Structure formats: C-alpha cells, structure tokens
Amino acid sequence: MKKTEHIALVPQPARVEAGEGSYTCTLPPKVAERIDPSITGNEAYHLTVKPDGITISASSDTGIFHGRQTLRQLLMTGTEGSQCLLPCVEISDSPRFPWRGFMLDCSRHFYLPKFIKKMLDVCALHHLNVFHWHLSDDQGWRFPVDGYPKLIEVGSKRVNPHYPNTAEPKHWESGFYTEDDIRDIVAYAAERHILVIPEVDLPGHTSAALAAYPELGCTGGPYEVEIRYGVMDDILCAGNDAIFDFIEAVFSTLARLFPGPYVHIGGDEAPTTRWEACPKCRARMKALGLSLPRQLQHWLTARFAAMLAKHGKTAVCWDEVLEDSDKATADTALPKNITIMYWRSWLGAKPALQAVEQGLPLVMTPCNHGSYLNFSQTHDPGDAGSHPECSTLHDSYTIPLYYPGMTDEQKKLVRGGQGNLWGELINNDKNAEYLLFPRLCALAEVLWTEESLQNYDDFQKRLQTHLPRLDTLGVLYCRSVEE
Template sequence: MTALRPLMLALAAASCLASPALAASTPALVPWPAAYAPQSGTFKLTAKTPIHVPAGDAEAKAVAQQLRDMLTRAGKPPLKIVEGGAVPAGAIALKRGDHTGEAYDLEISPAGVTIAAVDRKGLFYGAVTVWQLATNGPALPAASIQDAPRYAWRGFMLDSARHMQSVAEIKRLIDAMAAYKLNVLHWHLNDDQGWRLEIKAYPKLTSVGAWRTPKGADAWRPAPAKYEPYGGFYTQDQAREIVAYAAARNIMVVPEIELPGHATAAITAYPELGVTGKVPESGMSDWGVFPNLYNVDDATFAFLETVLDEVVDIFPAPYLHIGGDEAIKNQWQASPKIQAKIKDLGLENEDKLQSWFINRIAAHLATKGRRIVGWDEILEGGAQQSSIIMAWRGVDRAAEAARHGHDTILTAHPQFYMDSRQSLSANEPPGRSELSTLKGLYTFNELAEGMTPEQASHVIGVQANTFTEHQRTAKRVETMVFPRLTAVAELGWTQLARRDWNRYSHGLPVTLGQLDTLGVAHDGVPFEPEATLAPAGNRLSVSLASALGVGEIRYATDGKAPTATSPLYAEPLTLTDGAKLKARTFLNRQPLGGVRDIDVSTRALNTRVSSHLKFCGETVPLRMEADFPREGQRPVFMTGNYRPCWVWESADIAKGATLTARIGQTPFNFQLAGGRRIVDFNKPTTSPYGELVVRKRETSGPTCEGQPLAILPIDAAAAGKAGLSEITAKIPATAGVKDVCMTFNRPNRDMLWALDAVTIEPSR
C-alpha cells in the first residue's frame, strides 16, 4: 500500500464545527468527511427505494448488497438492487466517478442519492456514510460530501495470543471496524503465552505451544477432575476465511509473528530454538516480559523462514509484522555461543545482533514481496530503510523514525492502548491502570512538535492496540475497545483542522446506537454519574459528575430509574442518610451509559474502594480480577502485582475507629525484564492464610512504614471463598495521624490478597 499523503488541503483548511449549536444541527458522521455541505430537504428511504448499479459491474453490485444488508440490519426495509439502464427516480445510485483509491463523492437530495468513486473501496466508504446517515433519523439529510482519508493506515491490533477470540467474534470486530472506515487489522498471533496459527511444517507449535496450564481458579477443579488446559489455535483455512471476510470490507489483515523475543510458546514446543536448548522454566501462564529469545543458529533461521513462508501464503497483505519489542537479552549476554557469534559478525553488542537478526528476516521476506513492520525497538540497533516503525513509546519515537527516513505508524502508549482504563471509576473493567479517555484520545495530536513537512510525510497512519491479558472474553475486548476505536477512526481519516470534540461528542448517542445495531459491546462507565459524598449536618451532601462531562445528569429519589424528563442535576443534593438516589446521563434526550444506584449513607461516606485509595511501594498498579469464580463475573481490584500497598490519606482515627476491609484474591503470574521478579513479601504471623496489616504511615516515601495499628487475620473460609470476604478490627485512638497504609502478609508468592474496599468508621 502506498501511503496516502495528506489530501485535499484546501478542504482540510475549511473551518471546523466548533460551535455547540452548530454541532447540534450536524449529523453524526464518524469519521467526519473532508468536505460536508448541507443542502435543503431530506431523502426518505422507503420499501420502494431501489439501489442502482451499472450493468456488469460486479464490484458495485457487491457493495450494493452490503449497503442493503447494513440498512436492513439497522431496521430499514430491504431494498431491491437494479442493474443497468437509466437510474430510477428516487434511487440510491452507485457509479464510477473521478476519485481514485478510497475517495468518493456523495450527493443526497430529496430526489435521490448518488455515490461516485473509481475504486470499489471508495464505493464502499460512500455506502458506509449512507448507512451512518440513515441511522441518524427517519430520513437522510440532503448534503454534498467530498471525502478521502488523511492516512493510508488506520489500524486496530487484536491480541489473540493471551486470550483467543472465535472466528465469529473476530468477524463482528471487523464489521465494526469497517463501519468507521478503519482498514488494517493487525493480528497478534503468537507471544510467550501461546502460538495461535497452524503451521503445517511444525505441528508442535499448536499441539504444544497453543496450550497452557491456567493459573488461579482456572486451574482448580473438584477432585478427581484435573485442570483443563487453556488455549486453542486458528487453522489455516480459518485464517484465510478471516482474511477474505476482512478484504470484502476493505480491511487488510497484517499478521504478527514475534521475534526474536516473546518466543516462549515456540521454544516450549521446540526447545532447540532457544538459547539454552531446554524447555523454558517460566512456563506460558504468566503475563509480562520473558527472557526467552530465539538463538541465532542457521537451523533456527530455517525454522523461521519456513514458518513465515506459510504465513505469507495465508496473508496476501504486502506487510508482515515481526514484533521486535521487549527482547530482554540476558540469555544472549550469558551465552558463550551467542557472544562468539557477535564477535564473528564484528558487531558491537546485543542490540546490533538483534538488528542483524531482524534484517536477515526482512531480507528473506523481501524475496516474498513483503515489507516488515516492527515495534519501535527495532530502531535501537539500526533498521533497514524499508522497515516501517510502529511507534508505541510515544510521538517522539515516531519523530525519531521519521528523521531517519522510516515510514512510521503512531500507536502511542497509553493513549492508543485499548487495555488502558477509560476513566477512574471503580466500575471500569480490568486492565492497565494508565488512563486513556475518549476525549483525550480524540484530541490527541499524532504529529510531534517541530516535525518538518518531510518528516510529517513519513507518518503514514495511526493504530489502536489491545493486549488481552485482562480481556478473557471477546465481549470484554469490545467493551474496552469501544467507543474509543471510533475516535481512532476519526484521527486516521479526518484532517486535524476538521476534527471537533463538540461535534463528535454530540453525536455519541447515534454512534453508540450503531454499535448496538452491530451487536458490539461498548463501555458506558465514563458517561455515568459518579457520586462524591460529604457530611451536611445530620444529612449528606451528594455531588454528581461524569468522567467525560458529556451530556446532562438526571436523577430520581423515588426508587425509579431516571428518564430524560427527571429533575436535572445542577448543584449538590442534600439528602437524608439512606435516601434512594438513582442517576443517569442523557444527551439529546438519549441515555448515555447505565443507571447508577447511589448509596447515600454514612457507611458509604466512610468507605473507599481500592480505585480511590493511593498507592505506595514498588508496584505496577493494575485493575486485576479475583481468582473466583472460574466462569462469569469476578470482582475487580486496583492493586499492585509486586508489593501492593494502599494508603488512606487523612484518615479520621483520632478517637479510634472500626476498620472493615473487603478482600479477595488474585493469582501472582507476572514476569518482568530479566525473568520472574524477586518478590519480597512478609510471612503472616496470625494466620497461615494471610493477614492485613494496618499502619500509621510515618513517611511519604515508597514504603509502608510506621506504627502498627491493627493486624487482621484471614481465616480458611475467606481463603477458599469464591468471591469477597470481610475482615474487621478496632483501631485504637491515635493522635496526629494523616495517613493510614495497608499491606498484606501472605504465605507464598503465587497468590496475592487484594483490597476491594475499606471502611473506616470513626468512634464518637
């Protein structure tokens, strides 16, 4: 694919829709077109509306069938397709026009609709725009649209290595991508945790490398049952089916085969590929960064080339992603054989060896007509000029790649990482603790300050990524990805000067309704009201606000769900202890997110969930799931995975208090950098199952040091419970306390106790 440099500059310079009033009168189109001129009147779709295509134009007919199916799915009447002859009155007409590639013209008047494009891709995107306009209301607004994308690469990366998705579930994601004009599915098919693609020359990659022993509750079964291995793989026929399905929707599937790192699954299947020649001790069930790299023997390159030849045969895209990230080189450093190879090749260090390794693979792929894409680490030892750099560590990495003449794709962490949480709410799904909000992503500027026009021309696209360590179901994937992926779609398609948060956010009810029509789950939590309680005499003050600040909040105190006509929240409410308060966000009289049942009570006032506690200690904070139950909904904690520590700032314990902790378990299955991290933890003294230690925090550093206030033992019932447990202790009167910190002592490294919530009720 040749990168589409910024197109239609005159159109891009047109004024954007910055006025909220103007946004309110503008249809919800995502991504926003290059040029949109409203006209008078509307076009009404009826059961008699035909779709006209030129005679003998099979591509146009296929697009017409797709448009008919999309409209029918959206509740419109099934339309008849007419081929050849004069265009009937009141028809939707597809014709070949002047614009090439993905560009199209769309004319809508009360008399009919015309989609014009030279290429099938343009016809399809014009049809998508018609579908979107049809979902805005009972009729299409008359308008003249000239449209073309800003970037050639508008991507989404799906990780199927950590958790798999079915073929049907991937097709549903492809449908949603196509509905917003995304055109690249980057498919992450292998990693330390699993090999997911059938390779006929090496069957053990899937018979061994596609299966792992689950951790935590996934591995537990009542006797005499044994654990069920977790895993699976896609056959080559299934992969071809997905490729064809995507191609019919203008989506190119780019496979990723990770090397030289993230290779534990492959080395587990074929230990001779690794540096040690042995099955990795670490196993495949941990998350994180493993030290297992391929060796640099000719036999290993023969293996990789054979594998890649089969991959190339399945995926016709001119690109192949080779990973290249997070290759921890301590095994290479410790190997006399590897060190001798570095010397024989005249290389400076292990980074240069990685560059040599990747360039050798790139040269082989070039003979197959493939250009490599790699994460930005491949720059560190030097990369071939033709290599495309996927800049995940920030805009600066994209700028660095561009300065060296590399084409680059911006996929900056955490903004473009769909496994980052979307708000600070305790109701968000599990995932990374870093924040990537819908608004922050939509308003992100993908071009580094100071880039020259020549360097900016090397930015060929943007991409969102989802890594699935914490997304064990396809529904969870969708919930984390949407609606943020629609914002990425607009970043990839729409010129910066044409993007406008007011216009985009005003159309969110329509966009979310489209996702519902497609059967795609999406996260409503950032739209939902969050409550803050404060004492107000013998009553309670309740402040409401949503994370995104979009729409208006309506509330009810009669126990019923709020509607668009319920009282409008404008200032803090003063309510009695125990009042029944429900709240919901509305925009354009349509609900955004779900109804919040708000606990208006003194106990809620004195409670903080783990997401609202501070952290101390050496930790990597994550939103992690409990061990239990094996299937269905699990509690989610905000915790650290090495030495977790929670801090309640300015705790009121001057006269003593009762502390109640709601706790649960998560498995410890993490690696970092040089292998399984040395984890320092204290053994419990009051119970063999663990204990919660509460201290008066006397330092502001990274540790929880200070006077112990209470030790809460954990009993056998809590240790084996499928869910949450409560433990309680009295805190003695302690003057001068600002902060209270809490840590767990535990019997071993392979389990973690975590706080779900803490209540501190001061003595009076």
C-alpha cells in the first residue's frame, strides 16, 4: 500500500494508492457512478481517479454519497477557478463504526435552521451520519406538540438575564422550529445520508415544559423557563397520570415528523427530591412496591420506551437510567432494546461497562475526553469555551470508545460515538463553530478510520491541508492546537 502526502483526506481512508499522472478538467468533472453489489458494507465505496476519468462504485446510494464526499474534499484542494487538477488515486474505504454523530443543544442556544443546515453539510463532508438534535431542556422547548400550545407560547421563550428590560429577546434565547422547519431539516439531512435523532429530555430538565403546564410537576408550580444552568429539582411528577397523556402527544408528534428509528428520551440528571416529598409519587411507589425513589425513574423509562415502541421507535437514553437498575422489579426492568449514550467522565466509566454487560447497545460520548466540545480546547484561560474544563484536539483524537476489560462480544455493542455541543454559554454561531472545529474533524476520523490506521501526528499534518477546506465553507475553527 502506498500512501501519498498529496491525498490529505480527513478522515483517513482505509486504502489509498497513488496512481501515475493526474486528471484535469473544467468544473464540474464528469463522474461515473456505479452500483456494485459485490462491495461489502452499506457505506463502503471505491473511488478511482485516472487520467481519463473518475469512477465511484458502491453497493448502495449511501456508499456512492460517501465516495462523492471524498471526491468533494479532493476537488476543494485541487481546484483553481474553474479548473481542477486531481492526482490519480485509487481509494477503497468503509467506516469503523455505524454511529458517527454530532449533537447540537438547541434549547440553551436556539440555532436558526440556516446554521443547522450549514453544520449538516460540513458534517457530511466528514462522513458523519447522525445528527442528535437536543430539542428540549430547562431553558427552552423548541418544537410544537399537538394539543399543547403553551409549550410554544410559554416554553419556547426566556428572558435575557443580562438585558431584562429588552423588549425583544436575542434570537438564540427564544424560538422554536415549526413543523415545516423540522421537515425541511430532516429532508436536508436525509439528502446527506444523515439520520436525525430528536431528543426530548425526560423526566428531568423539564422546567420549560413545567412553566407551560405546571400541573405536570409535583408541587404545581409556579415554574419558569430557566435562565439558570445546572440540575433543577423540579421534574415531571411520576405520580400524575396526566404526564403520560402529555408524553404520548410528544411522542406521536415526533414519530410523525422524524422518520428515523430512534427517539432520545434523555434520562439524565433527574433528582428525586420532589418525588420523595410528593404524596402522588409516594403513592405510586407504594402501589408498585418500590423501595427506592430512583426506581420510579426506571418505571418511567420502561413505560416511555414501551410507548415509543408502539410508534415503531427505539429509545436512546443517557447512562443515568442504568443507576441502581440491578434492583429491577417486573414493573421497572429496563427494556432490552434501548440504546445507552454514555456521557460521564471517562475515569468513572462504570455505566459504560454496565450497559454492555446487560447486552445494551452503547454510544460513547465521554464528557471530559474529547466528546464535549463546549469545553475549552486549550488551557489558555482567555480561550473560548463554556466549561472550566479543557478537552484538547488530542483528547478528541484519542476518545476512549472501549472500556478496559470489555470482551470482544461486548465491544460489538459499541455502535460509535459523538461530539456534543452544549449551549449554555454559547451566544453566537461563530462561537459554536470555533468550539466544534477542528475537534469534530478528529472525532470524525477516529469514528470512521480503522484503529490501526489512526496516527495523531499524521492527522495533524493532513489537517493543515484540510483546514483550508473549512475556510472555503466559511467555518471558523480554533488554530491553537494543544497536546
């Protein structure tokens, strides 16, 4: 196998062989695309550039699309004006993991559809294939639900704590996606072979929903769309049957708007303080014979997953849903088909192991080791970042995807990983881009490229050719690379 310096692609393809000569043309180039059933893997592709033409082969349209993205990178580097000069090359490629995601927190920071589309396009260039759309949290509810108009009238708006007297809030503090916006974004993603997974965070992180419908909380409120950040005690009342009517309306809306197989139902950071003091929640615990308040969350998770299953959807949950899950009863046992998204510090990675021991699929997003892209990417206190911790480009390149001690069978349950951008302290789109890149390039590489071909020094060299592609797309990125 001969690698060539000239083919500076991100992510690194599995096989690259430089050919003789080059291909020149006036844009756009003519590309022969062929469906070849003998190519193994839905996303795999072959790309050949010869002096007399360009060919992309794959066994599916998705594979053809990935071949086009690699060609797009080559053209971005090899084009001057309307002329392009490409080195002859033969590339065979396929991904390491089927789940290569990025997450935008559109509750704390309401991104306009235009920005989301821009990011989807950049992610497609990097062969990422999952967009995790965080659509509800304490600080804002971002989509309409049939029969619950106050989610928009009340839950999608928050006051600006810095400018409380400003009549019109900044666009990133308040807003919602219309059904047409959502359909448009889902279609735009589908054209780029990106699966959209909506997240509605339950039963915690629900202040915006409670502000709209206070009867769904344990105390009855009043509640406000939060301007504080952190973990709030007020969550959905597990003893009130009305929450299931509400959630059924939410799920049926999501099922109608999102054709993909998954809905993320959160499950993180749900304190049981209110449940412990609430007569309805205590009565529920008694009726179910539960000894721990946390078991109420297991019961809710199991019910939510069953409700989703009726809509043909599978639940994705943050890893907290596994806490104390060894004390399951018939009513509280977690369904066997939920996917766990691990987010906590890599040093305390027990839930990651717990998930695979229970045979549950796992997606890795360890916060402090390369996945949480709202962390500063350098130790410079003057650098941008919305969290006091730092997670460097190298951390993203070395994101731990397997927990030490996992068996080969358990490793097969690891579906991939994600870069997550939480939005608490992001107040403009350029800030978001600066935090996403180039760390998302590093994540894209390790999620796509076979481990044996990963090499951080080589990645850094190729990045020097790759960053001008981000310039071409008008994407801001951090230039201070720190080990």
